[in-house]
Amino acid sequence: MIRTWARRGGTAARAARARRTFILVLPGLWVLAVLLWERCAAADGQFLQLLAAAPAIACAGTGRRQCVVLGGLCALLALLPLGADPGAHALARIGTCCAVLVVVAASYLTAGRRLRLLRELERTKEVATAAQRVLLRPLPARVDGIVVAADHLTADEAATVGGDLYDVMATRHGVRAVIGDVRGHGIGALGTVAAVLGSFREAAHDEPDLGAVLRRLERALQRHLRERARAEHPASGGAEPDGPLSEEFVTVLLVEIGQDGAVRTLNCGHPWPYRLSRQGALLEAPDEPMPPLGLFPLPAELPVVACPPLLPGQAIFLHTDGATDARDAHGTFFPLPRALDDSVRSVRDCRPACVVEGVRTALLRHVGGPLSDDVALLVLCNDRWRVPAQADAAPSARGRVRAGQAE
Incomplete structure (x- = not known):
């Protein structure tokens, strides 16, 4: 790259x-x-x-x-x-x-x-x-043994960040990632992106349960929309004004990867990820997602989906619907699964950056002009098998620290 x-x-x-x-x-x-x-x-x-x-x-x-x-x-x-x-x-x-x-x-x-x-x-x-780089900051190449690659394309040429959001963080609960799509695109969606990402970056470290993270995101979104509504309709005072903000929503996909490769997800109206291996790309769609955040309140019981473990050398590909909805001049949708297969088979190792670059190139070639919606691409690859000594040394190091504290 x-x-x-x-x-x-x-x-x-x-x-x-x-x-x-x-x-x-x-x-x-x-x-x-x-x-x-x-x-x-x-x-x-x-x-x-x-x-x-x-x-x-x-x-x-x-x-x-x-x-x-x-x-x-x-x-x-x-x-x-x-x-x-x-x-x-x-x-x-x-x-x-x-x-x-x-x-x-x-x-x-x-x-x-x-x-x-x-x-x-x-x-x-x-x-x-x-300011936009602080909002959608560049991701590190490696997060706790997970190789990360991401890219973002905006429909607004004047902005480097639009209505799509993503982030990956290493927490004591595992590697947690979020990808989402705010209704609309371009600079007008930046406020909602900031509210959701800011809440995720705090909740991912604080909340041990993935469902609690999602509820924190919902509260942050509701608070942001209320503040926006009051700012745009000052005549309403402290009441909740009726306006277009009642139709604002965000699709969110939360992913948690444990130390053993276990994958847990929560999906609110977002496209399901693809699992990548040397054989190609396979869509993971275990169940119907919940409605997007902002349209309806979250249910009392959140359906956390346990996906098959992410084995060493395997990866998952997350994206927003701007990739699947992109069309060429004849109205043909972008064939994302075929582009993923071509990108995966063209590399010999766990190289998410090559996969993202291949999909991006194929997408821009297919569209052949300006995009109609923002596009976010994110690949998470389990590469922990390369450093087995670190995983074995960590418990012994913690034991020595505890022994020293006891003395």
Whole structure:
């Protein structure tokens, strides 16, 4: 994956350099073309008025300094008698020179405002990117013997985080992961994503039972929606206003992987994961999921599903419905199982990053344009068989610590 990103970065840098070179040369080519046209056509200064466009092109593409230099050159060229009769069209040449100077002044002021706005936009994008990375932080490559790989694609080009959420954490109760999909996509869903993820990051460590974690998520979502409703409908005071927020919901899939590879899940309206092995991908759909969070209250008894153990070398693939709902130009849905099989069979070892990269590439190739919904991809691979000594050494280390405390 690192080599792939390096190749993409090199290609983008070369394209940017070529674009800057073209923009820098374009005003000069325009001036040269006008002069050649004027000279060959013997128009006696009729085409020199086109020189006024060169400073505007320079300001739009390069900067104010190039605009002033090129504008002064164009103003001098406009005064030159290029026709057969040097005295003819003198007033036209003077008018062209004045027009060039006016364009230079206007372009100079416009370019200054444009540069200030661009600098403010860059600062705003840096702050927004930093905030979004804190919200959907990059996952570590390994969490307590579980190899992790994830990717996220947003339907909103202005955002790096949308309505999909995921996180993986190592707790004393096992490795716990969450993946979810907020109703809607883009920047408008960030508040709900923050509320759900913030609650999960606290509850995953505090609650020994997976059902208690889900109830904490439900309470956090309800509290967030109430606060949003009061902020958007201040006339309601402390009452619960009726509005579109009553239709907000979040699909959530909680996964817990124990030290022995046991997998326990809780599903609220989310797609079931796929189990990956060397034979390919197999959909795990043991039962109908519960309704998404926010639509109905959780039942008194939460149906925690015990999935088959995750053996060493096996992995589970979690995703949001943006992957299965993606369509091409002909309306054909993205064949996720086939893309998973191709990605799994193309690697020889437990390499979730290669699987995620293969599915992402196949998805973008299938869509061939902008996405209609956010997409989140997450792979968890059991790689604990590689470090058996750590598992054996941990109890003895704890025993030595307890013996030292007793002494």
